[in-house]
Amino acid sequence: TVPPRPPALCPGCPHRAFFYNLRRWRRQAVFSGDIGCYSMGVLPPFETMDMLISMGASIGMAHGLKQAGAQEKVIAIIGDSTFFHAGLSPLASTVYNRGNIIVAVLDNRITAMTGGQQHPGTGITLQGEEGVRIEIAPVARALGVKHVWEVDAWDVKGINQTLKEAMAVEEGPAVVVVKGACVFTPYFRRRPVVAVDAGTCTACGTCFRVGCPAILKSEEVHPKTGKAKATIDPLLCTGCDVCLQVCPVGAIYGTGGGE
Ligand code: SF4
Ligand code: SF4
Numbered sequence: 001t002v003p004p005r006p007p008a009l010c011p012g013c014p015h016r017a018f019f020y021n022l023r024r025w026r027r028q029a030v031f032s033g034d035i036g037c038y039s040m041g042v043l044p045p046f047e048t049m050d051m052l053i054s055m056g057a058s059i060g061m062a063h064g065l066k067q068a069g070a071q072e073k074v075i076a077i078i079g080d081s082t083f084f085h086a087g088l089s090p091l092a093s094t095v096y097n098r099g100n101i102i103v104a105v106l107d108n109r110i111t112a113m114t115g116g117q118q119h120p121g122t123g124i125t126l127q128g129e130e131g132v133r134i135e136i137a138p139v140a141r142a143l144g145v146k147h148v149w150e151v152d153a154w155d156v157k158g159i160n161q162t163l164k165e166a167m168a169v170e171e172g173p174a175v176v177v178v179k180g181a182c183v184f185t186p187y188f189r190r191r192p193v194v195a196v197d198a199g200t201c202t203a204c205g206t207c208f209r210v211g212c213p214a215i216l217k218s219e220e221v222h223p224k225t226g227k228a229k230a231t232i233d234p235l236l237c238t239g240c241d242v243c244l245q246v247c248p249v250g251a252i253y254g255t256g257g258g259e
Contacts (some may be wrong), residue, residue, distance in 0.1 A: 007040055011214040012188065012238030014108050014153035014180030019246070020246065021159045022104075022208050025167065029073040029102075030065060034058035034087075036079040037113040037182075038106050043196070049077070055114075056086020063090060063099040063173075073167055074101045081111035081119040083136060088143070092254040095144040100172035105136050108153075108182040116184070136198045140175040147172065153180025156245040183238060191239030192256045196230045200251035203227040207243040207252065215243055 009016050019041045022031070026048065032037060033049035042049035051061055057241065062076035078087050083105050094101060111117045118124040123133025140148050147169045150163045159178065166174045181187035196207075196218070203222035207215050207230050214236035217228035232243070232252070244252040 007043065008211055009037065009040055010183050011212050011236045012183045012240040013037070013188070014178070014182065015041070015106050016210055016212065016240070017154055017156045017159050017242045017245075018104065018178050019048055020156065020242070021163055022046070022048050022077075023209075024160075025073075025075070025163065028167070029075050030062075030070060032058045032062040032065070032074060032076045034078040034082050035114060036074070036082055036106075036111075037108075038077060039113075040077055041077065045209045056082055056090070058082075059087050059090035059094060059101075059103055062103070063094040063097065064099040065102055066099050067097070072123045073100075073102060075104060077106065079112070080105060080107040080109065080121045081114070081117075082138060084120045084134070088139070091140065091145070091175075092143050094173045098171070100170070102169070102172065102176065103140075104167045104173045104176045104178060105140075105155075107136055107177050107179045108185070109187055110182045110185050112182045112184065117138070124151050136177045137175070140177075145173055145175045147174035148177070149175070150177045150179055153178050154242055156242060164257050188238075192254050193232070193234045193237040193239050194241065194244050194252050194258055195234070195255050197233055197251050197253060198229055198231075200249055201229040202249055202251070203229045204248060206246050210242050210246060212237075212243060214238075233240060 033052040035055040058076040058078045062074040120134045125131040214233045218231035
């Protein structure tokens, strides 16, 4: 029997910290999704996508929702490859029509789930030769977007702060580029794995909410609550440190090994 294995973002995935933070805005915003690995933001533990129609539809749908009178903020979530494929013209239309939306571009420097091929943002041609790398933030500014941020994909606090600032923009659109290479690209750097100090872990469950397949329920339970403590599979962990940043009691630590 094959055990159930629901799809999940890979250990070290540059989308994890973004969705962990995005989840906090579920009551104040509508999320317009797109097609790629980040479509998995629809699944637990994130449950963030409200709409997911077709490749490149996220920005146009977000803008349309605002034009139709949506009171909430609307956040379009699109990958770098999809942005170059079908996101430029709806962003231009949104600027032109003064659409007050947030566009989050998850820039992982590859077309990941939908083919593995290069695109204009990688700087490598489809024949594998060196090409011209087009950066997303300057393109957004050139299209007339006044509020543009670039943030490190594994910086949990940095993403939280950037989303707060973007949510406060009153005359949009705003563009947030979340930059971090996919684990399957040569640009991704594995770092020493992390581990859980079982004596410090309070079994609060916060690290389970980053949805990393390397974080498992330990057989050891908290004596008062009976809840399982966390443990980390060193063979899967890539040392991205996202779980380490969210643990409220500092129970997760770098081991300095296993790269
Ligand atoms: S550091 Fe934490 S979140 Fe990152 S890969 Fe390892 S277990 Fe997963
Ligand atoms: S976040 Fe920290 S304290 Fe909470 S379960 Fe994970 S390791 Fe334990």
